[in-house]
Amino acid sequence: MKVTIYDVAAKAGVSIATVSKVINNTGKMRDVTRHKVLEVMKELNYHPSVMASALMGKATETLGLLVPDISNPFFSEIARTIEDRAHEQGMSVIMCSTDENEVKERKYLELLQRKQVDGLIVASSFNDRNILKQLVKNDVPLVMLTQHDAALGVTSVSVDDFTGGFEATSHLFSLGHKNVIIIAENTPSSKMRLYGYREAHEAHDMVFSEDNIIRTNASVANGKKCFDEILKREQQTTAIFACNDLLAIGVLQGAKEKGISVPDRLSLVGFDDTILAKTTAPALTTIAQPIEDMGNRVVDVIIETIKGKISSKERILYKPKLIVRETTGKVIDS
């Protein structure tokens, strides 16, 4: 059977209170006692039950991570960093892929609360911000990842999407493209990238048109689909800014299928700088997010929040970086 604190106490000839004290490193006691107990714990291969101590209001040492899709390399890469950092602090993480679907978001959130996770890292959009608001009101430690919500009043860790969008678009303009189509998602981060895209129009004296915005969800298939749609337009397009690498790859594949050479006939910029951007041919020009820094930081923040050390709700913004690879080039007049 499972060895409990009683077994240890009995074998060590002390009370369970004493054992509890050595487990939690609290209270004072003689070194001999402590050592004796420690020794017995080893002998019996005793491991305190997280359940029992959680029931007493202690931490579960578990984090909940809500992402749109763990199979999207951007999220799996950041999840890996989060996982490592969390484990360093003795915490494990339960992952949940929401597909940005409100029903799933609700369901997983409830599940995670029932499991009494100590804190939540949310990278899923939550169109219905009231759910999150409720959580915050109930003092559930919560940090936003890849997005910020001023109204929510929680710390957030994200890249400066606005600047990223601005730089991606500016890069295209400075290459001589006159008309840049943006493929965006319905997420807060995409929204900011879109604003950056608009700002770039102003900065470069280009006219902005709503028609140049295409909206979809992140996937290679959707990227390809959007590209097909773009091809149907009468005006020939020479430049596309896809709001993430998955979408960009879809465009790239579409272009290849149609025999449209990149970057000669079409320039393309992605976002995220996942492994995908580095392995395609031509390699993808994209906006890099400091994935590792962000992942590490977000767990540091959530842990501080859990410990109640954080009162200031800061917005932590990382600098995006344009990585020029092979999918962008000067516009060629035909």
Added chain:
Amino acid sequence: MKVTIYDVAAKAGVSIATVSKVINNTGKMRDVTRHKVLEVMKELNYHPSVMASALMGKATETLGLLVPDISNPFFSEIARTIEDRAHEQGMSVIMCSTDENEVKERKYLELLQRKQVDGLIVASSFNDRNILKQLVKNDVPLVMLTQHDAALGVTSVSVDDFTGGFEATSHLFSLGHKNVIIIAENTPSSKMRLYGYREAHEAHDMVFSEDNIIRTNASVANGKKCFDEILKREQQTTAIFACNDLLAIGVLQGAKEKGISVPDRLSLVGFDDTILAKTTAPALTTIAQPIEDMGNRVVDVIIETIKGKISSKERILYKPKLIVRETTGKVIDS
């Protein structure tokens, strides 16, 4: 404060025992009572504490997933399937990336046990099989993923690696290559692929040489490194079988850097058929694993094991499928 079973009982004018019965759908009671309780639970937004019921020996509704590296697309893709299927059954999954490192394997396993996960899906190698043996002896529900261990006596879900290795190698031989180098990992699955590779030599009357085996760990960087090493050999090599897509991509990148055209000067086969295989250029010829089927199946199996329904320790083998894309071609005599 948190609403407990007592609050519900009080408000519904019944005892906590009754509430417990409606929660668990056990025992008999009048419909009015049940409905009244249900109603109050809604009203109070009550959610039973998993901690408390777990302490009573009930399930935690949590699965532990041990993979080498969640940021490897193969594992993130299968993790996504696992997660979805688990959630369908009301279970969440804690992910752990071991890097095939024994220390981490031990640590995570202990953590998972302290958290009383209901079952374990292990896709990490565990060089020290005794750890797993101990688990099995202690009746911890456990299923192996992507590997099998006859001695362990647990159900396993994997692809037929032997056949996969055989087909990858045979494909290369039938294209006229005389010398195929294999880049393998130190994992059970790679070992089987390697046996398949050897078998292909026999089948095609080729001489097998230990020198053609290069060992490393899964990563793009390592793939590239191995390729560099291969280039140093005096004998020119025209064909490489990399035991997973990550490694293959590394080779592909190395070849590109050195100006070695694929598949003209070098044919390359990967394994897994992850998103990477589909997005590189040239697209990677690889051995596909039915990721979705495997992921779904492994959670079905672990759940059955948890419920004690499974006594037969079966070995579930999926059929690999050679996907010929653009990195393999007939050998060109020079």
Added chain:
DNA sequence: ATGAAAGCGCTAACAT
């Protein structure tokens, strides 16, 4: 059909 009460493994006053 419903309730009282014991106890799961642990923590945290409060005693000694």
Added chain:
DNA sequence: ATGTTAGCGCTTTCAT
């Protein structure tokens, strides 16, 4: 310095 004891929120006999 160490032990006693009362819960934490729930499940489960066993009564009623």
